[in-house]
Amino acid sequence: MGVSWGAVVRPKHGQSVSGDVYLVEPFAPHGLQVAVIDGLGGGTEAALASNGAAAVIRANLTAEPTLLMKQAHTALHGTRGAVLGLLTFDLAQRNVTYVGVGNIGAQVYSSIAIKPISKNGIIGYRLPTLLKLNYSYNFGDTFVLYSDGISSRFSLDNQISTTMAPQSLAELILQQHGKHSDDATVVVVRITE
Numbered sequence: 735m736g737v738s739w740g741a742v743v744r745p746k747h748g749q750s751v752s753g754d755v756y757l758v759e760p761f762a763p764h765g766l767q768v769a770v771i772d773g774l775g776g777g778t779e780a781a782l783a784s785n786g787a788a789a790v791i792r793a794n795l796t797a798e799p800t801l802l803m804k805q806a807h808t809a810l811h812g813t814r815g816a817v818l819g820l821l822t823f824d825l826a827q828r829n830v831t832y833v834g835v836g837n838i839g840a841q842v843y844s845s846i847a848i849k850p851i852s853k854n855g856i857i858g859y860r861l862p863t864l865l866k867l868n869y870s871y872n873f874g875d876t877f878v879l880y881s882d883g884i885s886s887r888f889s890l891d892n893q894i895s896t897t898m899a900p901q902s903l904a905e906l907i908l909q910q911h912g913k914h915s916d917d918a919t920v921v922v923v924r925i926t927e
């Protein structure tokens with residue numbers, strides 16, 4: 735039982751450094767952390783904040799997700815801050831949690847209704863009361879995590895084919911719904927047998 739995944743990051747037009755970062759990190763015995771992180775502002779300073787949050791997650795992959803958010807919040811004091819969406823999969827139990835702070839979008843294609851939402855706030859500045867949503871999922875379900883450089887209208891796009899390979903799907907979403915005025919990130923994770 736596993737996943738296949740794909741991801742794209744495109745810096746804002748005219749920037750060489752993206753303030754968005756993503757991570758897809760398996761951990762023993764059956765875990766997977768998937769995050770999209772958008773550092774506030776843009777360029778190097780934003781990248782410092784988003785990479786700081788990513789480093790916290792990478793260093794503590796097995797930690798409980800709301801604890802990870804709190805640790806990232808502490809680590810990002812003194813930076814520009816970041817928004818962060820975190821999916822934590824238990825691939826043995828077919829269970830996933832979502833914790834999101836700020837403007838990160840999550841769209842799930844599943845036979846069951848799964849609608850992860852993020853709470854308003856900024857990691858490093860203002861941590862909201864964290865909401866951890868918990869779902870069971872099925873084989874073939876497709877999870878899309880994206881930054882606000884992707885129009886949220888993409889979630890209404892009926893042309894999205896969830897049988898498309900995850901990398902191709904990520905690239906298509908960026909191509910059709912990405913904004914050049916902001917860093918744009920899409921991560922697609924599909925549950926496989």
Ligand SMILES: [Mn+2]
Pocket residue numbers: 772881882883916917
């Ligand atoms: Mn952004």
